Amino acid sequence: MNLILFGPPGAGKGTQAQRLVRERGMVQLSTGDMLRAAQTTGSELGRRVKQVMDAGHLVSDEIVIDLIAEKLDETDRKGGAIFDGFPRTVAQAEALDRLLEARGARVDSVIRLVVDQDELLARIAKRYADQGRPDDNPETFKTRVDAYLRQTRPLVPYYQKHGCMTEIDGMAPVEIVAKQIDQALEHCAARV
Numbered sequence: 001m002n003l004i005l006f007g008p009p010g011a012g013k014g015t016q017a018q019r020l021v022r023e024r025g026m027v028q029l030s031t032g033d034m035l036r037a038a039q040t041t042g043s044e045l046g047r048r049v050k051q052v053m054d055a056g057h058l059v060s061d062e063i064v065i066d067l068i069a070e071k072l073d074e075t076d077r078k079g080g081a082i083f084d085g086f087p088r089t090v091a092q093a094e095a096l097d098r099l100l101e102a103r104g105a106r107v108d109s110v111i112r113l114v115v116d117q118d119e120l121l122a123r124i125a126k127r128y129a130d131q132g133r134p135d136d137n138p139e140t141f142k143t144r145v146d147a148y149l150r151q152t153r154p155l156v157p158y159y160q161k162h163g164c165m166t167e168i169d170g171m172a173p174v175e176i177v178a179k180q181i182d183q184a185l186e187h188c189a190a191r192v
């Protein structure tokens with residue numbers, strides 16, 4: 001099964017992806033984690049994306065599509081993936097559809113976590129205090145939310161048209177969100 005966890009930064013995508021990995025042995029593909037890892041290892045890619053990420057903007061479609069494409073053989077063998085933080089633009093969504101189609105696969109389910117702005121700000125302020133991730137600082141976070149609204153939110157109509165998308169209240173307690181995701185996955189899996 002290929003699942004997209006969709007929503008603004010701070011919606012809880014990473015938390016839910018990690019739970020699915022633990023409970024179902026699924027593979028998580030987080031482009032944010034891959035890009036941060038590239039920076040930690042000091043690779044050429046890491047150096048190229050640092051400024052853009054620190055400023056809260058999206059890195060180029062080409063870079064993240066390549067990162068995902070490189071992983072699909074492995075996720076194929078493991079029965080699919082959880083895409084966390086990818087796709088973030090319509091061009092990325094179209095590329096993912098093409099890459100999966102070439103493997104006889106598809107996006108089986110899109111889970112949209114809906115959280116209001118004030119709650120997002122509060123969650124990220126807490127994460128900034130706890131972890132000190134540079135792009136969680138309040139100014140940069142505004143840019144990231146703005147990038148979400150302008151570039152990523154247009155994927156909602158895209159997946160309403162092309163896929164099995166379920167909206168879930170991401171303000172609910174983590175266990176309730178988890179239960180609703182499980183139900184949505186069953187529902188989408190039953191779809192022909």
Ligand code: AMP
Nearest residue numbers: 031032053056057058059064085086088
């Ligand atoms: P995240 O950890 O998913 O919030 O991503 C952190 C940062 O990595 C984002 O603010 C972007 O700069 C970059 N990034 C991660 N995933 C993508 C993507 N799919 N497209 C473009 N930029 C991305």
